[in-house]
Each structure stands twice: as structure tokens, then as C-alpha cells.
Amino acid sequence: xxxxxxxxxxxxNWKMNGLKSSGEILSAxxxxxxxxxxxxxxxxxxxxxxLVHSFAVASVGSRIAIGAQDxxxxxxxxxxxxxxxxxxxxAGATYVLAGHSERRQYHxxxxxxxxxxxxxxxxAGLTAIVCVGETREEREAGKTIAVVRKQLRGSxxxxxxxxxxxxxxxxxxAIGTGLTPTAADVAEVHAAIRDELxxxxxxxxxxxxxxxYGGSVKPSNAAELMAVENVNGALVGGASLVAAxxxxxxxxxxx
Ligand code: 13P
Numbered sequence: 001x002x003x004x005x006x007x008x009x010x011x012x013n014w015k016m017n018g019l020k021s022s023g024e025i026l027s028a029x030x031x032x033x034x035x036x037x038x039x040x041x042x043x044x045x046x047x048x049x050x051l052v053h054s055f056a057v058a059s060v061g062s063r064i065a066i067g068a069q070d071x072x073x074x075x076x077x078x079x080x081x082x083x084x085x086x087x088x089x090x091a092g093a094t095y096v097l098a099g100h101s102e103r104r105q106y107h108x109x110x111x112x113x114x115x116x117x118x119x120x121x122x123x124a125g126l127t128a129i130v131c132v133g134e135t136r137e138e139r140e141a142g143k144t145i146a147v148v149r150k151q152l153r154g155s156x157x158x159x160x161x162x163x164x165x166x167x168x169x170x171x172x173x174a175i176g177t178g179l180t181p182t183a184a185d186v187a188e189v190h191a192a193i194r195d196e197l198x199x200x201x202x203x204x205x206x207x208x209x210x211x212x213y214g215g216s217v218k219p220s221n222a223a224e225l226m227a228v229e230n231v232n233g234a235l236v237g238g239a240s241l242v243a244a245x246x247x248x249x250x251x252x253x254x255x
Contacts, residue, residue: 012240056092067095111154174215
């Protein structure tokens with residue numbers, strides 16, 4: 001393991017799942033987030049916005065960070081139904097996802113929108129987890145690397161550094177399908193992301209930016225995926241809703 005290797009981060013994206021009663025899952029995570037595991041991996045839970053505040057209050061002391069799933073680019077204003085990064089920070093979030101493929105697909109978010117949201121996150125003192133990834137058609141056409149590099153160039157703000165930016169590579173075709181790229185494919189894309197970060201984040205800091213893999217991460221494949229060069233953690237959807245599975249994924253770092 002190189003000395004430069006950043007502290008791994010395993011984040012759970014609950015998507016549109018979770019009610020007050022789901023606090024039980026957070027409690028189970030807290031109980032099992034042992035000093036040994038804390039030493040090896042950082043945990044982030046991104047519940048729906050309705051639960052951000054109560055989860056942030058409940059997780060004080062456990063060192064499980066709470067993230068939101070989206071934010072508006074502006075600080076405040078007439079944007080009915082939206083939430084600003086400042087509001088999320090006020091509610092206790094320290095992370096926010098930007099540009100998840102479901103936002104890009106269902107809300108037509110473009111790279112420029114994602115960049116504006118990541119800038120808003122930085123303005124509010126949040127760490128942005130900027131998501132990129134190719135569709136099945138793009139992969140089959142051999143465009144994966146070009147697509148991911150273009151998304152990064154369009155989505156990562158100039159003020160990014162290893163403290164306020166995490167990148168998540170999530171191939172769209174791997175999300176919720178049970179399909180995953182091969183370890184070699186993941187290595188190729190993550191190496192290209194690291195290379196692109198050299199230009200976008202700067203030589204001094206680019207090696208410390210965490211690059212997560214996401215898309216059908218399960219306890220059964222976590223160890224193999226997390227061992228890939230330049231994979232510094234996971235962004236987990238479905239499996240993050242089951243405390244034992246999420247912990248087993250994080251446990252891949254216990255070796
Ligand atoms: P799954 O882990 O359910 O495939 O979802 C991945 C994802 O979209 C996380 O943001």
C-alpha cells in the first residue's frame with residue numbers, strides 16, 4: 001500500500017428509502033462501527049433529506065458522517081421544493097452527492113448543473129461526492145473513458161481539493177442490476193479518473209482524492225473491488241439498507 005493512499009470511505013446512498021423507523025439501521029451501524037473498523041475506513045450514510053437532521057443528531061459521537069443526496073446550486077430563494085447546501089449543512093450533513101446518474105437521468109442534470117451543485121457544497125463547507133459513469137451503450141461503443149473524462153472536466157469545480165471532493169465512478173448499467181465491471185475494467189477507469197484529477201485538482205493533492213466505485217457492490221464482491229488500484233472505497237445503494245451487508249462491505253478493509 002503506497003503511503004499516499006487516502007483513507008478509504010464507504011458511503012451508503014439510501015435513495016428514496018427510509019422512514020423514522022429506519023433509525024434502527026443507523027443504530028446497528030453505530031454499534032458495529034468498532035475502533036478497529038474506524039481506524040481502517042470512514043463511513044457515510046446518505047439518507048433521504050427528511051432524515052438528515054435526526055441522523056446527524058443521532059450519529060454525534062459515533063463518527064459516522066451523514067450526507068445528503070442532492071442540493072440546489074443557490075443559497076436561498078424562490079425554488080419551491082429544493083434544498084440548499086447551506087440548509088443541509090445546517091441540518092448536520094457534512095457530505096452531499098452531486099450528479100448521481102439518477103439525477104442526471106430523471107432530472108436532466110448536465111455536467112454544468114453538477115458543477116454548480118458541487119460549488120454550492122463547497123461554499124457551504126460540505127464535501128461533494130461527484131458521480132460519473134457511462135451507460136451501457138457508451139460502454140459497448142468503446143466510449144467509457146472519453147465519457148468519464150468529459151463528465152469530470154464538466155462537473156468538478158476549480159476550488160476542489162482532497163478535503164472537499166470525492167469522486168464516485170458508477171457505471172449506469174451496473175446500478176441496481178447485479179452486474180459489475182471486471183476488476184480490470186474498474187482499474188482502467190479509476191486510473192483515468194486519477195489522471196484527470198491531476199489536471200483538475202492539482203498535482204499536490206490529486207493522489208489524496210478518494211475515488212469510490214459504485215454499482216451493485218455487495219458483501220460477496222466488495223473485497224475484490226476494493227482491492228483494485230485507485231479504488232478508495234465504495235458508494236453502495238441497495239446493500240446499504242441492510243446494516244449487516246453495509247458493514248460487511250466496509251469490512252473488506254479489515255483484510
Ligand atoms: P446499487 O448498489 O443498488 O447498485 O446502487 C448503486 C448506487 O447508485 C449508489 O449511488
